[in-house]
Amino acid sequence: MSLQQIVEQTVTGLGYDLVEIARCPGGLLRITIDLPWRTPSADAPAQSEQYVTVEDCEKVTRQLQFALEVDAVQYQRLEVSSPGIDRPLRHEQDFVRFEGEVIDLTLKQPMGAAAAGQVSPLRKKFRGTLERAEGGGWQITWRDEAPVKPGQRVSAKRAPAPLQALGFALDELKEARLAPIVNFKGRGAR
Numbered sequence: 001m002s003l004q005q006i007v008e009q010t011v012t013g014l015g016y017d018l019v020e021i022a023r024c025p026g027g028l029l030r031i032t033i034d035l036p037w038r039t040p041s042a043d044a045p046a047q048s049e050q051y052v053t054v055e056d057c058e059k060v061t062r063q064l065q066f067a068l069e070v071d072a073v074q075y076q077r078l079e080v081s082s083p084g085i086d087r088p089l090r091h092e093q094d095f096v097r098f099e100g101e102v103i104d105l106t107l108k109q110p111m112g113a114a115a116a117g118q119v120s121p122l123r124k125k126f127r128g129t130l131e132r133a134e135g136g137g138w139q140i141t142w143r144d145e146a147p148v149k150p151g152q153r154v155s156a157k158r159a160p161a162p163l164q165a166l167g168f169a170l171d172e173l174k175e176a177r178l179a180p181i182v183n184f185k186g187r188g189a190r
Contacts, residue, residue, distance in 0.1 A: 027076025052082035
C-alpha cells in the first residue's frame with residue numbers, strides 16, 4: 001500500500017478528514033487533519049464551529065505510528081496537526097464549506113487579455129470573498145483599497161473603490177487558502 005493510502009485509511013477510520021500529507025527535509029512526515037464537515041440541510045442546520053484539539057492529534061499520531069510501522073514506511077519524525085488559520089482549499093467540498101469567507105488564491109496562469117477594468121493582466125494573486133458564481137463555478141470578489149492606517153482620518157465623502165469579481169474553475173488554481181485574518185475581539189464577533 002502507498003503512503004497516501006495508509007494515512008488516508010487510518011485518519012478516516014478514526015473519524016477525521018485528511019487535509020494534507022507532506023514529506024519534509026530531515027525525515028519529517030507532516031500530516032494535517034480536520035474534523036469532518038457535512039453540508040447543512042433543512043433537517044440539520046450548519047454545525048457549530050468545532051476545532052481539532054491536541055487530544056485529536058495525539059490519538060491520530062498513536063494510530064499512525066502503528067500503521068506506518070506495520071507497512072515499514074521510513075520516516076524520522078511524525079507530526080500531526082490541524083490545518084490552522086490558513087487552511088488549504090483543494091476539493092470542491094472545501095469551497096462549499098468556506099463559501100463567504102475571505103480567501104487567498106493564486107492562479108496557474110496570469111489572467112491575460114481577459115482581464116477587464118483596473119486589474120493588471122499579469123496578476124496571479126488575489127484576496128477576496130469566495131462566492132458561488134451565477135452560472136455555476138466559483139468567483140472571488142474584492143475591492144482594491146489601500147488599508148487605513150491607525151489614527152488616519154478618512155473623509156466621509158471618499159467614494160469606495162469599485163467591487164471587482166473574478167470567476168475561476170478549480171483546475172485554474174495553483175493554490176487557494178483561507179486568508180489568515182485574526183480577530184482579537186473573540187470568535188463570536190463578525
